[in-house]
Amino acid sequence: MKIYKFGGASVRTAEGVRNLCRIVSEEKEPIFIVISAMGKTTNALEEVLDHCIHGRSSDALNRASEIIAYHEQIINDLFGQAKKNENLNRTNAPIFHTDEQSHPHTERNATFLARPALETLYSRLSACITSIKPDDDFDRAYDMLVSFGELISTTIVSNFLEAQGIDNRWIDMRACLITDDRFREATVDLDASGIRLKTVTAGHPVHVFIGQGFIGGTLSGEPTTLGREGSDYTAAIVGNLLDAERVTIWKDVDGILNADPRRFDDAVLIPELTYLDAIELAYSGAQIIHPKTIKPLQNKNIPLYVRPFGDSSKPGSVIRNTISKAINVPVRILKSNQILITIRPKDFSFVLEERLADIFYVFHYHRVKINLIQSSAVSLSLSVDNSRLLGKAVEILRNDFRVAYNDHMELLTIRGYDANSYARYAKADGIFLVQRTRRTLRILRRSSPDESR
Numbered sequence: 001m002k003i004y005k006f007g008g009a010s011v012r013t014a015e016g017v018r019n020l021c022r023i024v025s026e027e028k029e030p031i032f033i034v035i036s037a038m039g040k041t042t043n044a045l046e047e048v049l050d051h052c053i054h055g056r057s058s059d060a061l062n063r064a065s066e067i068i069a070y071h072e073q074i075i076n077d078l079f080g081q082a083k084k085n086e087n088l089n090r091t092n093a094p095i096f097h098t099d100e101q102s103h104p105h106t107e108r109n110a111t112f113l114a115r116p117a118l119e120t121l122y123s124r125l126s127a128c129i130t131s132i133k134p135d136d137d138f139d140r141a142y143d144m145l146v147s148f149g150e151l152i153s154t155t156i157v158s159n160f161l162e163a164q165g166i167d168n169r170w171i172d173m174r175a176c177l178i179t180d181d182r183f184r185e186a187t188v189d190l191d192a193s194g195i196r197l198k199t200v201t202a203g204h205p206v207h208v209f210i211g212q213g214f215i216g217g218t219l220s221g222e223p224t225t226l227g228r229e230g231s232d233y234t235a236a237i238v239g240n241l242l243d244a245e246r247v248t249i250w251k252d253v254d255g256i257l258n259a260d261p262r263r264f265d266d267a268v269l270i271p272e273l274t275y276l277d278a279i280e281l282a283y284s285g286a287q288i289i290h291p292k293t294i295k296p297l298q299n300k301n302i303p304l305y306v307r308p309f310g311d312s313s314k315p316g317s318v319i320r321n322t323i324s325k326a327i328n329v330p331v332r333i334l335k336s337n338q339i340l341i342t343i344r345p346k347d348f349s350f351v352l353e354e355r356l357a358d359i360f361y362v363f364h365y366h367r368v369k370i371n372l373i374q375s376s377a378v379s380l381s382l383s384v385d386n387s388r389l390l391g392k393a394v395e396i397l398r399n400d401f402r403v404a405y406n407d408h409m410e411l412l413t414i415r416g417y418d419a420n421s422y423a424r425y426a427k428a429d430g431i432f433l434v435q436r437t438r439r440t441l442r443i444l445r446r447s448s449p450d451e452s453r
Contacts, residue, residue, distance in 0.1 A: 001242045002244060002246055003033075003242070004024070004248050004250065005234070005235035005250065006250050007249075007251070009039070009252045009309075010309045011035060011038050012038055013077075021160060021161055025166060027207075027208075029207065032238055033211070034213045035150065037214070038153045038156075042214075042228075045067065045149055047063055048060045048064050049138075052129060052132040052133075053134050053138060060129045114158070114159040128145050143222070153212075154212050166208055171211040174221075184367075185227045190237070190241065193241060211238065212234075214230040214234060226292075227292065230290055233292040235247050236293045236295075236296040236304070240296035240302065247305070251288065252308070254314055255314075256281075256317035256319075259333075259334075269317065272325060273317065274321065274322065278304070278319045281333060285333050285411065289304075289319075297319075298321070301321055303319065304318070305318050305319075306318075331414065332414050334410055334412050335413070336410045336447060338371065339383070339390065340406040340409050341381070341383075341394070342379060342381050343397060344403075345401060346400070352378055366393040368389065369384060369385045371384065372411060383444050408447050409432065409446060410445060412443045417441040425441070
């Protein structure tokens with residue numbers, strides 16, 4: 001079994017879906033495809049949720065109509081060219097029947113085969129929007145609403161593959177990846193999920209399976225999500241549970257580069273990385289893979305390939321246990337939208353380290369990710385993500401501490417830095433904080449005019 005993951009950028013257009021079809025058609029062995037929401041659909045659904053929680057139901061429904069129109073355009077582009085195949089009339093019902101996917105498709109033609117199921121999805125999306133109230137639990141509402149993106153995208157892709165003669169099985173990952181109820185950052189129950197996933201794939205006559213990235217479900221049936229950009233993690237979990245020979249993530253770059261080519265014009269390809277390298281890069285903010293992706297693969301020594309979606313003939317990069325040549329270039333990772341928080345006691349009757357556990361608990365409780373720490377006896381400086389609940393965390397901390405912060409910051413991490421990169425980046429203007437070890441240089445700097453409070 002191979003696992004292929006296609007992100008939103010890969011399926012954002014009809015041509016992207018056709019390219020996915022070309023890649024999948026070359027595989028003769030069993031393959032499990034993990035697909036994200038199309039394009040920026042997740043962002044758009046987050047906008048819908050924002051309207052909902054602020055009581056703007058009309059704006060929410062209007063934005064949802066735009067999302068539906070976007071998908072309908074892709075459908076029109078795809079199925080206007082799909083070829084009719086009279087010889088194939090296999091029922092393509094999902095393994096786990098849900099309300100959204102309760103219509104088996106008994107006839108295949110050049111029209112969109114999943115129209116009844118898709119109309120039901122649209123209807124349930126609308127009902128979900130109107131049901132969300134301003135005082136509802138935000139995280140639970142988020143997972144209920146945003147999961148529609150993956151359900152719609154996989155329905156479209158599955159049926160396009162069918163129309164192109166590629167038999168496949170649509171699988172509802174909400175019924176296969178069993179999680180706890182920590183909404184927006186759910187933890188997967190590997191034992192329970194493994195039983196379900198193996199049951200729906202083992203011995204099935206088709207060799208292509210299609211599941212949603214990013215989403216799972218509780219035992220009671222509530223949808224959950226695995227964390228933003230969590231489709232990579234889904235692919236790793238599926239690879240682990242199905243004992244895959246490899247996992248491949250298809251990206252819009254040539255592989256893993258030593259810097260984001262959109263921000264650095266001298267980025268080069270890194271052909272091989274160890275699991276440890278990849279974990280360090282992901283933790284530092286590298287966009288190429290989700291931070292949780294590596295552990296499920298490392299546990300079973302499954303290699304992870306990152307390959308260019310635009311040119312499948314290129315080898316890309318591979319992450320595995322051992323490599324033939326160590327990384328020999330500095331790797332630069334720029335993490336934007338950072339806040340520098342400085343915490344001090346209101347008096348000097350105690351040293352700050354005596355209260356560190358209390359401080360970190362506040363950040364943990366409010367799901368604020370800490371990316372850099374620097375402390376002294378009476379001050380603590382932190383670089384954190386500018387998240388939705390950060391303001392509440394700061395408000396609580398100000399009950400016991402003096403708290404100041406600077407926004408419009410970015411954190412640059414350079415692994416394997418050399419004298420040239422140190423001189424170029426660590427001595428530039430606008431720097432607030434520098435940390436260095438033998439291998440890693442971290443620089444917190446202003447990304448635009450900042451404002452202290």
